[in-house]
Amino acid sequence: MKRIIFILGIVLICLNACHEKTIGYLITENASYDPDTLVIPQVLDPIKDAIRIKNQAPWISYALQGYEGTEQIMFSVESVTSTSGETEARKFKDELKIRGGGALEYPLEHAAGSGTYVVSVRLTNPGYSQVVENAFTFIIE
Secondary structure, eight states: OHHHHHHHHHHHHHHHHTSOOOOSOEEOTTOBOSSOEEEEOSSOOTTTTHHHHHHTOOEEOOOOBSOEESSOOEEEEEEEEETTOHHHHHHHHHHOEEOGGGOEEEOSSOOOOSEEEEEEEEEEETTEEEEEEEEEEEEEO
C-alpha cells in the first residue's frame, strides 16, 4: 500500500511538472518618456532650423524609460489619437516610426495637419505583450 501511494505521488509530481511555463518577464508599470511631449512647427524657420532642413532630419523623441523585461523587447505603435480627428490620426500613425529602445521618429516633411497627437506604445517580448497608454504627445502647430 505504501508503495502504491509512493508511486502515485511520483506520477502526480511528474504530471504537474509537465505543463509549460512562460519564461521571462515584462514590467511596464513605470514606463514613460521624459520629456513626454514634442512640439513640431508646421512651418520651419529657415534660419533657426537650417541644419534640420539641410539634412532632412526627422523629429525624434528620447527612448522609452522605466520598463524591464527579458530581451529581446520589440516596440510598436499601438494607437494614435488626435484632436484633429480620426483621419489625421491615421495619417500621423502611417508616417510615425519607432526605433530601438522605443524612440519615436516623425519625418520632417509630413502629411498630418496641425493638432495634438497622443501615441500609445506596445512592448512585446517572448511570452508577453503590454501597452503603455498615452505614452507620448506630439503637438504640430
